[in-house]
Each structure stands twice: as structure tokens, then as C-alpha cells.
Amino acid sequence: MENNLTFEEALKTLELTVKELESGTLSLEDSVTKYNEGIRLAKYCHDLLKKAENVVVKLVEDEGLSDFPKTEE
Amino acid sequence: MERKPITVSALNKYLKYRFDNDANLQNVLLRAEISNFKRHSRGHLYFTLKDEESQIGAVMFFGNAKNLPFEPKEGDKVLVEGYVSVYEPNGTYSVNVARMTLDGVGDLFLAFEQTKKRLEALGWFDPAAKRPLPMFPSVIGVVTSPTGAAVRDIINIINRRYPLVTILIYPALVQGEGAKNSIASMIAKANRDGKADVLIVGRGGGSIEDLWAFNEEIVAQAIRASRIPIVSAVGHETDFTISDFVADLRAPTPSGAAELVVPDRVQLMQTIDKARNRADLAWLSRIRAENNRLRALQDSFVFRDPRRLWEKSAYRLLHANERLEQASPKKILDKNKEKTALLLQRAQQAFQSGWERQAALFARAADKLELLNPLAIMKKGYSVIKKEQRIVRSVTELTLGDRLETILADGTAETEVVGLRKDA
Numbered sequence: 152m153e154n155n156l157t158f159e160e161a162l163k164t165l166e167l168t169v170k171e172l173e174s175g176t177l178s179l180e181d182s183v184t185k186y187n188e189g190i191r192l193a194k195y196c197h198d199l200l201k202k203a204e205n206v207v208v209k210l211v212e213d214e215g216l217s218d219f220p221k222t223e224e
Numbered sequence: 225m226e227r228k229p230i231t232v233s234a235l236n237k238y239l240k241y242r243f244d245n246d247a248n249l250q251n252v253l254l255r256a257e258i259s260n261f262k263r264h265s266r267g268h269l270y271f272t273l274k275d276e277e278s279q280i281g282a283v284m285f286f287g288n289a290k291n292l293p294f295e296p297k298e299g300d301k302v303l304v305e306g307y308v309s310v311y312e313p314n315g316t317y318s319v320n321v322a323r324m325t326l327d328g329v330g331d332l333f334l335a336f337e338q339t340k341k342r343l344e345a346l347g348w349f350d351p352a353a354k355r356p357l358p359m360f361p362s363v364i365g366v367v368t369s370p371t372g373a374a375v376r377d378i379i380n381i382i383n384r385r386y387p388l389v390t391i392l393i394y395p396a397l398v399q400g401e402g403a404k405n406s407i408a409s410m411i412a413k414a415n416r417d418g419k420a421d422v423l424i425v426g427r428g429g430g431s432i433e434d435l436w437a438f439n440e441e442i443v444a445q446a447i448r449a450s451r452i453p454i455v456s457a458v459g460h461e462t463d464f465t466i467s468d469f470v471a472d473l474r475a476p477t478p479s480g481a482a483e484l485v486v487p488d489r490v491q492l493m494q495t496i497d498k499a500r501n502r503a504d505l506a507w508l509s510r511i512r513a514e515n516n517r518l519r520a521l522q523d524s525f526v527f528r529d530p531r532r533l534w535e536k537s538a539y540r541l542l543h544a545n546e547r548l549e550q551a552s553p554k555k556i557l558d559k560n561k562e563k564t565a566l567l568l569q570r571a572q573q574a575f576q577s578g579w580e581r582q583a584a585l586f587a588r589a590a591d592k593l594e595l596l597n598p599l600a601i602m603k604k605g606y607s608v609i610k611k612e613q614r615i616v617r618s619v620t621e622l623t624l625g626d627r628l629e630t631i632l633a634d635g636t637a638e639t640e641v642v643g644l645r646k647d648a
Contacts, residue, residue, distance in 0.1 A: 157360070157362065158388055159359065159360035159362075162360070162492075162495075166499060168503070169503045172503055172506035172507060173502060175506075175509075179510070182506075182510055186503060186506075189500070189503040190503065193496050193497075193499060193500040193503070196496045197496050199388060200386075200388070200489040200492055200493055200496075201493075203386075203388045203489075204387060205383055205387055206379065206382055206387045206388075206389050206390065206391050207391070208379055208391045209390065209391070210370060210392075210395060211365075211392050211393060211394050211395070211413070211414075212395075216392070219370070219393055
């Protein structure tokens with residue numbers, strides 16, 4: 152389900168989830184659910200950052216986009 | 225009145241005071257030619273500024289000289305900005321140079337100042353109009369030369385910091401004749417595409433002429449018209465262009481722009497870890513709280529001393545039992561037994577006393593009895609009939625054929641019932 156989330160959405164949801172958990176107003180069952188969700192989201196965000204390798208670089212041309220020659224490092 | 229002479233020091237001090245407080249002398253823009261140029265070992269520059277008729281000494285200290293965009297030499301026509309200061313020990317005055325450009329370039333500098341003033345007056349630099357950059361862009365547009373060092377720096381830095389984005393390079397000429405139109409049209413194209421969340425507009429370092437396109441009004445106009453927030457990144461940290469003032473944010477360099485448009489993943493990971501820790505902590509404290517509640521419940525007398533649960537009932541039961549016992553037949557019986565015993569005792573006592581009285585009565589009765597001696601009566605002709613040794617008093621005790629003893633005064637006769645008749 153998280154696979155469709157952007158990093159920003161996932162991070163936002165994570166922060167909301169943590170706030171909810173901290174508020175202490177959830178039922179125990181809900182806080183179990185939220186906690187698990189929070190852990191999952193944290194892992195998802197972490198993985199996104201960790202696994203992201205290279206930015207996609209495209210050259211905008213009149214006809215559209217083309218690959219931009221790879222950065223020499 | 226005799227005039228009081230002053231010292232030379234006092235005069236020079238006074239002159240310095242006057243110079244320092246003259247607004248015209250404190251901000252001078254000169255067109256001149258360099259002569260007697262000397263570079264001091266500490267990096268300070270000493271020279272003379274002159275025209276056809278006059279000259280003035282000039283000094284440019286290292287702090288300002290290190291940013292000079294050209295290497296000054298004898299005979300250079302220059303534009304100089306600075307202030308006039310008095311050197312008290314010598315009683316000389318000179319120009320303290322803050323900025324110096326080659327003349328011609330000096331024209332550009334003036335043009336820059338004029339454009340800046342005009343656009344500022346139009347409100348194009350209004351800080352209130354500046355838009356914030358998105359925190360987490362997914363597409364970053366870069367309007368720059370696709371072959372320059374700037375684009376490489378930007379890609380490398382974004383790659384290192386936040387490789388979750390797509391970079392769209394909007395290739396533009398960044399110097400020369402066609403640059404201003406190229407830059408402006410690429411900014412417009414990026415806006416038409418609408419793909420980028422933020423735009424970097426800029427180029428690497430160069431001379432003021434090289435950077436000039438970014439001082440053009442058409443570029444400023446394109447930046448101002450952009451719906452996409454723009455970070456201006458032109459040249460080095462010391463280079464200021466009109467684009468820098470119109471853009472939503474000025475980056476000191478293209479690399480700096482890359483750092484401004486994307487978050488840093490190392491910091492983000494820390495943020496995520498922090499959120500995770502907070503979640504752990506919240507969860508742990510929740511569990512602890514629930515545990516405490518549970519323990520409090522477990523510590524309740526209900527579990528610690530369950531007897532107390534039914535204690536009350538037990539008391540009631542006990543009480544009922546007592547009452548029941550009170551009401552039980554046995555109790556009544558016991559009570560009655562007691563009563564009986566008492567009665568018996570009383571009866572015995574009564575009997576005792578009664579017997580004694582009866583004995584006395586009997587003695588008296590015996591005397592009377594003598595008088596009623598049945599023998600004496602029988603002698604008068606009465607008899608007594610016995611059936612099976614019992615005296616018969618009624619005909620109803622008899623049936624036909626009964627054998628009876630008839631006792632008379634002087635003996636007994638055996639008799640048999642041969643007829644029965646009951647008196648009415």
C-alpha cells in the first residue's frame with residue numbers, strides 16, 4: 152500500500168502517526184496498528200533514501216526529452 | 225581679540241573629521257587611468273588615479289583587492305568606487321578603493337546599478353513576493369548550459385543529497401548575444417511544461433560580461449513571470465546579478481543552489497530515525513502505562529485476597545444460619561425439653577406434696593371406707609360380678625354365653641349370661 156506513496160507523503164504520514172501515538176488518545180488496539188504502521192513507514196522512507204541510487208537526468212529538447220550524458224565523476 | 229594658534233595635528237584631525245563627514249567624499253565614483261601601480265607584499269594595492277589634468281593617490285586594501293575581477297596594470301582605464309580619506313601623519317588624502325572595474329565594463333556596472341534601481345522601484349525585488357521552495361521536490365528544472373561545469377555540479381550534489389528526484393535540463397545559452405533570449409525562453413518553456421517543482425537558473429563563474437545575460441531585463445521579466453519558484457545561481461559568491469534580486473532565492477553558486485533545492489538525505493534519515501524513536505517511546509510508554517494499570521488491577525484485593533469477595537455473602541450466610549438455628553425445631557425441642565424437665569420437677573414436687581396430703585386424706589377416707597365395706601353391703605344382699613377378673617359395671621360389657629364370677633358376701637358363684645336386656 153505504501154508503494155504508491157511519495158517520500159513526502161510517507162514522511163508526512165509517519166509524522167502524523169507518531170503524533171497520534173504520542174497523544175495517547177488511541178485505544179490500545181489502534182495504537183498497536185498505528186505503531187506497526189509507523190515502523191513500516193519509517194522503514195519505507197529509510198529504504199527510499201538508502202536505495203535511491205541516481206537521479207534521472209533528462210535533457211529537454213524541442214521534440215521532448217532525451218537522456219542526458221551521464222555525469223563523469 | 226588675539227587668535228589662538230592650533231597644532232598641525234589638530235588641523236589634520238579637523239580635516240579628517242570634515243572629510244569623514246562629507247557624504248560626497250564618502251561615496252565617490254571615479255573614471256580614471258591607473259599609474260604608478262604597486263602591489264604590496266600583503267596584497268594591498270597602491271596606485272595613482274589620473275586624468276589629463278589632475279591626479280590623486282589611491283589604495284585598495286587586500287580585503288577588497290582579492291575580489292578584483294581583473295589584473296590592474298599601468299594605463300588601465302578604470303571605474304573606481306570608494307571614499308576619500310585623510311592620512312593624518314602626512315597630511316595627505318587619497319581614494320580608498322572598494323570596487324574597481326575596467327572602464328567599459330564600468331559602463332556595464334553603471335547599467336547594472338540603473339537597472340537594479342529601476343526594477344527595485346517597480347517592486348520586483350519585494351521580499352513579500354518571494355515564494356518558498358517546495359520541501360520535497362520531485363522534479364527539478366535547471367535552466368543553464370548543458371555543457372558547463374555548473375550543470376555537472378548541480379547533478380552531482382543533488383545525486384549525493386537526494387537522489388529521489390528527476391532533473392530536467394532546459395538547455396540555454398548562458399553567454400553571448402543570444403543568451404538573454406535563450407534563458408528567458410527556457411524559463412517560459414519550463415513553465416509551459418509545468419513538470420518542474422522548482423527551477424535553478426544560472427551558470428558558473430566568469431567575467432561580468434560573461435554573466436551579463438543575467439542582468440538583462442528580459443531575463444528578469446521571465447523570472448518574475450514564472451509560476452515555478454526560481455533559485456538564481458549565477459557565478460561566484462561575490463557576483464550579484466539582477467536575476468539574483470528578482471528570483472525567489474539567491475544561491476551563492478550553482479552548487480549552492482543544488483543544496484538549497486533538495487533536502488539532505490542524511491538529515492532526513494536522522495529525522496526518520498527520530499520519528500521512529502518517538503514512535504517506540506510512545507509505544508513503550510503506552511505499554512508501561514497499560515502494564516501499570518494491569519498491575520494495579522492485579523494488586524486489587526479481588527485477586528490478592530479473593531476471600532474478601534465472598535466475605536460479605538459469607539457473613540450473611542453465617543447470620544442466616546444463626547437465625548435458622550434459633551428457629552430450628554431442635555432448639556425449640558431443647559427449649560421444650562427444658563420446660564418439660566422443669567414441669568416434671570414441678571410435677572414431682574407437686575406430686576410429693578400432693579401425695580402427703582392424699583395420704584392424710586386416705587387415712588381419713590379409710591375410716592369412712594370401713595363404713596362403706598362392700599362385705600357389709602353385700603351382707604345386705606348386693607353382689608359383685610367379674611368378667612375375666614374385672615368388675616362388670618354395664619350390660620354393654622357382656623355378650624351372650626360369657627362366663628362370669630358372681631361374688632357374694634360369703635362366696636363365689638360361677639354363672640353364665642343367658643339373656644341381656646339394657647334398661648332404656
